[in-house]
Amino acid sequence: MTRQRTPVVADWFSGEGENFRLLGTRCSACGSVFFPREDSYCRNPGCAGGELAEVPLSKRGRVWSYTDGRYRPPAPYASDPEQEWEPYTLVAVELEAERMVVLGQAVPGVTPGQLAVGTEVEVVPGVLNEDADTTWTTWHWKPVNGR
Amino acid sequence: MDDLALEAGERAMSARDVAVLGAAMHPWGKWGRGFVEYGVKAARDALADAGVDWRDVGSIVGADTVRGGYPGYVSGATFAKALGWQGARVTSVYAACASGAQAVQTARTQILAGLADVVLVVGADAAPKGFFRPAGGDRPDDPDWLRFRVLGATNPAYFGLYARRRMAVHGDTLADFAQVKVKNAAMGALNPYARYRKTVTTEEVAASAVVADPLRLLDICATSDGAAALVLSSVDFARRHGAPDPVRIRAVSTVTPEYPQTVLDLPDIATDSAAVAAPPARPFRAAIAHAAYEEAGIGPDELSLAEVYDLSTALELQWYEDLALCGEGEAAKLLRDGATALGGRVPVNASGGLASFGEAVPAQAIAQVCELTWQLRGTAGARQVPGARVGITANQGLFGHGSSVIAVR
DSSP states (O other): OOOEEEESSTTSEEOSGGGOEEEEEEETTTOOEESSOOSSOOOOTTOOOOOEEEEEOOSEEEEEEEEEOOSOOOTTSOOOTTSOOOOOEEEEEEETTTTEEEEEEEOTTOOGGGOOTTOEEEEEEEEEEEOSSEEEEEEEEEETTOO | OOHHHHHHHHHHSOTTOEEEEEEEEEEEEOOOSOHHHHHHHHHHHHHHHHTOOGGGOOEEEEEOOSSSSHHHHTHHHHHHHHHOOOOOEEEEEOBTBTHHHHHHHHHHHHHHTTSOSEEEEEEEEOOOSSSOOOOSSOOTTOHHHHIIIIIOOOHHHHHHHHHHHHHHHHOOOHHHHHHHHHHHHHHHTTOTTOSOOSOOOHHHHHHSOEEETTEEGGGBOOBOEEEEEEEEEOHHHHHHTTOSSOEEEEEEEOOOOOSSOOSOOTTOSBOOOOSSSOOOSSOHHHHHHHHHHHHHTOOGGGOSEEEEOOSBHHHHHHHHHHTTSSOTTOHHHHHHTTTTSTTSSSOBOTTOHHHHHOBOHHHHHHHHHHHHHHHHHTOOGGGOOTTOOEEEEEEEETTTEEEEEEEEO
């Protein structure tokens, strides 16, 4: 059986392999970038408002901070309660050009002990969970010089 | 009256003061009953403390809970009905963890506008077990739903991020975080309203399970049942009522962040971009406190005590800096020096804080003001801060709600 690959949220990321990117939007009037994307209004209070166009975010950034989840999060996080809980790592990444911090899960297998504030990471495609019909895809942060 | 006398009079009694006539709580815990019952007990005790008959209250303000179904969304009316309909003006407010401050602010503005002489403020919650979770349904337009669906990012995950960041940037240690718990547990052990009334050692903190690296179970506050209530009035009413020198609320800060919000905040998945618009002079939490200080005309060096929202031990340290009790990065030193313990220069969370209470969301910011009230009256018993004259509370609600109250006597 082939599951349909579907992004967990539409239009937050796109591309395959090397071309994978998070997608934000940029205001045509003031240049402000938004992630998660704003498609209806610019949130800069000093901006009269412009068109919001899709823009890929920087592929690489540096770890702002990190943590992990030792206990199963509640729904709507998808996990099989029959299976033993496998902790995963969460990373907050500072993107230099955008001057913003974006959260994400680390690629599976990366533990907090392998990270430090300032570690260079890049965004890669990942799988959040699978159900009967669907492979839900997401973004992951991956250390550049690591695994 | 000459100018000097006028100035002295203004310092002693600001025209924007409101009096705290009564303060009360239902003890925090896991009692297995509904939030209304807790709220009614706190309300009745606050009215008794004030010596005010419920039928003489002109306005009631409820801080809502999202965990009690419809009655929780209209908590002002829910409490009014339970106390017995008597025709009071009613308001129900919600601002996540800052709901209590919004309720106090609503009561205060009604009093200062002359719309009511006496206002009853009530907040109560019956908390579920385990992590807080978003409301049900499939709601991809709700950031709170998204952070769970996409990242599984619980509240402790954010606390873990802040803690790890402090360790890297300021050199805070796990021992510092544990010391916050030890300090707050020691004070909470003296508070009959606290849920946890046992002292805790650093070894016990270190032996508790890691929840979100680097934070352990005893670094993170629990969720609790509880209720708190205040009876607020105009200063004139207080005088006529036989309270010539009541505790007075001098400032309530309910500010929002300034764009770009550059500190990753619950429940957001990203910060605003600071590439185009320059970041504000003060990050959000510091701006919350700054607004309260400005409104009160009081500086951090005048504080006798502070009640801050220690959702985690590391976050308490962050508040020291945001309240300007010390410079940036100096919070752990302030703690190590004992300045924020009972007997120190400015005791923080003399009540025992969230570490000893666990969070009862809509009641918590009201409970902080109850503690200030008792401390400023000099009736806080074994945890009394000697000679307390000025206190501040600080708190922050999800989705951009500032909350800070300054009370004086």
